[in-house]
Amino acid sequence: MQLKKKIFYTVSNACPINLLQKAPASRLLLPYHHLVSDREVPHIRHLYPYKGTKAFEADLDYLLKHFRPVSLPEVIHAVKENRPLSGNSFLLTFDDGLREVTEVIAPLLQRKGVPGVFFLNNAFLDNRSLFYKFKVSLAINALRSQPPGTAVSGELARALQALPGEDAEAALRRITWRNRELADSAGELLGLDFDAYLRNERPFMTLDEVGGLVKQGFSIGGHSIDHPYYRELSLEQQLEQTFGSVDFLVEQFGIDYRVFAFPHTDAGVSRAFFETALGGEKRLDLVFGTGNQQRDMLPGILHRFNCERPQIPIDESVKGILLLNGLKTFMGRDRIKRG
Known part of the structure; x- marks a missing residue:
């Protein structure tokens, strides 16, 4: 295409x-x-x-x-x-x-x-408040910065109810408005403070x-x-x-x-x-x-x-x-x- x-x-x-x-x-x-x-x-x-x-x-x-x-x-x-x-x-x-x-x-x-x-x-x-899609982008950023072999990716995939064969990043990209609370869950697992980001980055x-x-x-x-x-x-x-x-x-x-x-x-x-x-x-x-x-x-x-x-x-x-x-x-x- x-x-x-x-x-x-x-x-x-x-x-x-x-x-x-x-x-x-x-x-x-x-x-x-x-x-x-x-x-x-x-x-x-x-x-x-x-x-x-x-x-x-x-x-x-x-x-x-x-x-x-x-x-x-x-x-x-x-x-x-x-x-x-x-x-x-x-x-x-x-x-x-x-x-x-x-x-x-x-x-x-x-x-x-x-x-x-x-x-x-x-x-x-x-x-x-922070748009849930922006939270997803920040979560992907944090996920990609994780050292190889850490358990965070697997934990995140499970928390996001990843589909068979789907990794954590793909599961993050599937988050929509209806299940936007999953972006907050991902942020917690990755140690992100979305409120601080709002204050500092505006x-x-x-x-x-x-x-x-x-x-x-x-x-x-x-x-x-x-x-x-x-x-x-x-x-x-x-x-x-x-x-x-x-x-x-x-x-x-x-x-x-x-x-x-x-x-x-x-x-x-x-x-x-x-x-x-x-x-x-x-x-x-x-x-x-x-x-x-x-x-x-x-x-x-x-x-x-x-x-x-x-x-x-x-x-x-x-x-x-x-x-x-x-x-x-x-x-x-x-x-x-x-x-």
């Missing part, structure tokens, strides 16, 4: 950008990131790659050369008025509310004159920092309360996580818009969720999914794509997503179906 992806990106990169920009997906390009950093971040290290400042700045320059930056209010108004944005626009979004937003990302965006939207989990703001932004971003003209949105996999939740829990995160931001910061981006993925989320989220009493203005620029059942659902992989240059990433969606449109497969 990796070879196929490499070939696809290579082919797409040979296509002229002005030709690909005629595809429907180019009407609004929606790249997403989590962080930008030049240092190794232990709580992220074993979860996903990310770009450094030079690479991210080069990405911004490329996007500004070929696309027009738009703000969240512009997108909301265009959707509400059922009118397209001017061709070849882009809106940058960032998930999880990490401290690198205020230290690295926001200053770069301000210098370039680029708007941005930051999707936040209210359980993590002010570093009140992985997340503070409420004051978020308020500063809003005053600077940036936008914010809900990203669930504590970052679960939505496919593991009931409809009631999905709505509670969604409205709980958005309502908190509206009340805390006095914003006059209501937007939400799925944590992890929106795959498998039912039609009933979207009808309630976008049409109910507490309706949202927009919902952002992870379906790679595809169309969905309602105009208020917009799909983003991952643009933070350092191994894929920005031109390949953008051209690849535009070519992919152009092909899907041609085949009549560019709309996500909801059950």
